[in-house]
Amino acid sequence: MTKTLLILIFSILVISRASAQQGRAVMGTVADSTGALPGINVKLTSDKDSTVVATSAKGLFSFPSVISKNFKVTVYGIGYQTFVRRYVMDNSNKPILLDPIKLAIESKMLKTVNVVAVNPITIKEDTVEYKASAYKVREGSPVEDLLKKLPGVSVDKDGNVTAHGKQVTKVRVNGKDYFTGDVQTATQNLPADIVENIQVIDDYGDQANLTGIKTGDPDKILNITIQKGKRNGKFGQGTVGAGNDDxxxxxxxxxxxxxxTQLSLLGTVNNNNTNAFNFGSGSGGSGSGGGGRGGSQSSASNGISTANGITINKSLGFNYRDDWGKKITTYGSYSFADKDRTTETTSQQQNLFQSGAIINNDNTTDKNHSINHRFDFNMEYKIDTANYLKINPSFSYGSSNDINNDIFSNSRLNTVTNGTDNSITNANSPTGGANILYNHKFKKKGRNFSVSGSVNFSKSTSDLDDQYNTQTDSVIVPLHQQINTMNTSQKVNAHASYIEPIGKTTYLEANYTYSYTNTDNNRLNYRFDPVTHVPMYIDSLSTLYNYQFITNSFGLNLRGVKPKYNYTVGLVAKPTSLNGESHNFETSTHTFNLVPTAHFVYNFAKNHTLNFNYSGTNNMPSFTQLQVQPDYSNPQNIVYGNPNLKPEFSNNFTLRYNQFDIASGNSLFTNLTFNETQNKIVTNTQPVANTVLNPGDKKDSTVQETRYLNTNGFYSMGGNYSFSKPFANRKYTVSLMGGATYSNNVSYIEGDRNLSKNLVWNQGAKVRFDLDSIMDTEVSANYSANTTKYSIPSSVNGDARTWTLGLDGRNFFWYDLILGYNLTQTINHGFSSTVKTNPTLLSTYVEYQFLKKHIASLRFQAFDLFNQNTGITRTVSSNQIIDTRTNRLGRYFLLSFTLRLQQFAGGRKGGGFRNGGGGRGGGRRGSFE
Structure with missing residues (x-):
């Protein structure tokens, strides 16, 4: 009852407008001698207000809530003389309609200038560009807050960005990697007010960008373009805070x-699950829950961190970019992180068998301390107009110490096996390499030659000390083992491409790619004598394996460029070989694939495109799948490799349809994918006899074995969409989004072929309220279902459903006070009883901004007020369903102070981040319709 009352009071509070904000509306029109002027900037400034808007198609502008009775209006646009006038009004709150403003032509302009209204979205083939000035954000907000307002783009509670149904893997600033492309590092630390536009790009690689030949599966990246007026200056902020529970x-x-020239320095020390750098991995866990990634002081992210576990983080990073003369551009970064993470996990794993499922229940505590270094450098040399060279060396080093304690109970039919597994692992992994790209453009237009190559190495070593004990009935079986592993890998890749024009709009490309990977894996297994506790080397449990994976690709592509469409079609011959040896055993596998390639873009009209792409890829088996010696490190699951495995070959199809209507502001982004894999590497699992209790009898055994083999019949398909419709000059935006994936997984269970048909679908809706100086709020609802059907009869429950309801936003009171809030209710159905929970997550903060231009702020934050933050996930594979519940950062309170400083060329020191304005309501330019 108390929780329900708190939620009711809180909801009433946050959706109400600030009664103390007694502002008035100020409206007007802008025209010249020919009539109304759209897209003209109108700036209102006073001691309490500073906001910029753009006129609508009818020349209208409006400031909805102006507090001061004395203010100045500045009107400016390309080709017109700037208009400036001061206004003094009475003390009433009645709306003000200013006299029509008529602009005079700038006589010094020598060329005709066409002034148009702000176009928020531009769609061009593989790029969707969002105009930042069309989406208002509060002063001091990071780029992440701007991304949350872009149609088709979503940001989860840990800062991971998804654009048009695909996760963003890299961020660039003005076309160059920022902190090696680390997504959250850029989106959570760069201020939104310096951004000109944000581009969502399907990136096919540097070589494709130079030649125009786009093949393979593209990465989804963001490119943040900085305003020209903000490319000369200094800006930054610092935050310190302390709270309860230390x-x-x-x-x-x-x-x-x-x-x-760009220099950036980032550093953080905290114990509230905030990561500065990701080092190639996601920042947090998945599943239900809500919240922000630690709660950046200037961000609207004010919820509960969904990163699994509790982390103490120390991070430092430096990013560099500079032009060494007119021809050489350099950029790179160094990042360091020291993390201590404690994770507590409860899971239930259901393993499907015809003779009865094995149910594994685990309770695990894991303590991990890791240190990571990462260095990346790029040099681009534009030798002349015909020659280009890029060199990219990189190096990283990681080390970790992991202490894992697991208490488990495995059951099957009438047998229950209880046990413990306590392990300590020390590991380190240095990696490094270099990439080089050279491109030459011949005098004949369209003729081009390029060559690229890379050399990379990696080495990982780990020492595992494992004490494993099982008890079935009254029989206790102890196992104390030490496993020392060293894995080294060398990779060499070379690619050459030649393009010859064969017509005015068609080009022929011939290419060749050589790829070589050499892997050595030494796995030494020692068993401790139960009496003397002396380790003894066991050759039959150890593995010494070496294998090489070689691919030669010969390709021919035809590219056509037309006004309405362009295409690339081709054929690639891919012979591959996999050679390996272990314990005097040798194996050799050869395959040959003919792979068609296709890339097609059709432009129906401006901002209306269709994009189709096909690619074929080889995937080599892993060491675990190839090893000859059985792996007994987990006595409950004995793993046998198969050195005769063939490489997988996948056919990948993607279809994208994007549309934006300038008149209505409606946007639609859709994405369809299909994947079919030949020689799919799958598992064959079966129970094995318990050698202690009933040798030769596997009916009641909780021990299983896993083997690998190749098979066909695996495919998956999926689709997603996002539709957004704005109202009242984007003050209100309604969005619908949804998607579904279907997988026809193949596995073998006790030697029989099993099809696992998994369907996951979701449907969501959200409404955004962007009321300048009043509220910036989003209300959302989402329903998702995960259903699995097996061809082999089973009692395993394969259905799970989740409802997620959310309220996330900020309300602005008076001139200096902000109330932020995040409320999420999750309702789960179908999860196992050992992990099921329906958390109600409530987080809030109150922030007071002060000093000139609000450069300083005090924030009191309350995280997870009901102390229910928990991560729940379901993972479905060929014959397994795993439900997992993981601890996350719980209730705490924090008081923090932030100071923001900036100085741009021609500007003044101090002040919050501005976009021609700043001040109350964010100062970003908008439109009025």
Whole structure:
């Protein structure tokens, strides 16, 4: 009852408007001698207000809530003389209609200038560009807040960005990688007010960008373009905070931009699950829950972190970009992180068998300390107009110490096996390499030659000390083992491409690719004598394996470029070989594939495109799948490799349809995918006899064995869509989004072929309220279902459903006060009783902004007020369903202070981040319709 009352009071509070904000509406029109002027900037400034808007198609502008009775209006646009006038009004709150403003032509302009209204979205083939000035954000907000307002783009509670149904893997600033492309590092530390536009790009690689020949599966990346007026200056912020339960945070971000020279420094020390760098992995776990990634002081992310476990983080990073003369551009970064993470997990794993499922229940505590270094450098040399060279060396080093304690209970029919598994693992993994790309453009238009190559190495070593004990009935079986593993890999790749024009709009490309991978894996197994506790090397349990994977690709592509469409079609011959040896056993496998390639883009009209792509890829088996010696490290699951495995070959199809209507503002982004894999590497699992209790009898055994083999019949398909419709000049936006994936998984259970048909689908809706100086709020609802059907009869429950209801946003009171909130209710059905929970997550903060231009702020934050933050996930594979519940950061309170500073060329020191304005309501340019 108390929780329900709190939620009711809180909801009433956050959806009400601030009664103390007694502002008035100020409206007007802008025209010239020919009539109304659209797209003209109108700036209102006073001691309490500073906001910029753009006129609508009818020349209208409006400021909905102006507090001061004395203010100045500045009107400016390309080709017109700037208009400036001061206004003094009475003390009433009645709306003000200003006299029509008529602009005079700028006589110094020598060319005709066409002034158009702000176009928020531009769609061109593989790029969707969002105009930042069309989406208002509060002053001091990071780019992440801007991304949340872009149609077709979503940001989860840990800062991971998904655009048009695909996760963004890299971020660039002005076309160059920022902190090696680390997504959250850029989106959560760069201020939104310096952004000109954000591009969502399907990136096929540097070579494709130079030649125009686009094949393979593209990466989804973001390119953030900085406003020209903000490319010369210094900006940054610092935050310090402390709270109950010894919570603390200290963070600094400092940037110096001088046109093409950019220097950035980031550092943080905290124990509230905030990561500065990801080092190639996601920042948090998945599943139900809500919240922000630690709660950046200037961000609207004010919810509960969904990162699994509790983390103490120390991070430092430096990003560099500079032009060494007119021909050489360099950029790179160094990042360091020291993390301590404690994770507590409860899981239930259902393993399907015809003779009865094995149910595994685990309770695990894991303590991990890791250190990571990462260095990346790029040099682009534009030798002349015909020659281009790019060199990219990189290096990283990671080390970790992991202590894992697991208590488990495995059951099957009438047998129950209980046990413990306590392990300590020390590991390190240095990696490094270099990429090089050279491109030459011949004098004949369209004729081009390019060559690229890469050399990479990696080495990982680990020492595992494992004490494993099982008890079935009254029989206890102890196992103390030490496993030392060293894996080294060398990879060499070379690619050459030649393009010859064969017509005015068609080109022929011939290419060749050589790829070589050499892997050595040494796995030494020691068993401790139960009496003397002396380790003894066991050759029959150890593995010494070496294998080489070689691919030669010969390709021919035809490219056509037309006004309405362009295409690339071709054929690739891919012979591959896999050679390996272990314990005097040798194996050799050869395959040959003829792979068609296709890339097609059709432009129906401006901002209306259809994009089709096909690619074929080879995937080599892993060491675990190839090893000859059985792996007994987990006595409950004995793994046998298969050195005769063939490489997989996947056919991948993608169809994208994007449309944006300028008149209505409606946007639609859709994506369809299909994947079919030949020689899919699958498992064959079966129970094995318990050698201690009933040798030769496997009917009641809880022990299983896993073997690998190749098979056909695996395919998956999926689709998603996002539709957004704005109202009242994007003050209100309604969005519908949904998607579904279907997988026809193949496995073998006790030697019989099993089809696991898995369907996952979701449907969501959200409404955004962007009321300047009043509220910035999103209400959302989402329903998802996960259903699995097996061809082999089973009692395993394969259905799970989740409802997620959310309220996330900020309300603005008076001139200096902000109330932020995040409320999420999750309702789960069908999960196992050992992990099921329906958390109600409520997080809020109150922030007071002060000093000139609001450069300083105090924030009091309350995270997870009901202390119910928990992660729940379901993972479905060929014959397994795993439900997992993981601990996450729980209730705490934090008081923090933030100071933001900036200085741009021609500007003044101090002040919050601005976009021609700043001040109350964010100062970003918008439109009025």
């Amino acid at each position: 919570k603390y945070v200290a963070k600094i971000s400092a940037n110096a931009f001088y046109e093409d």
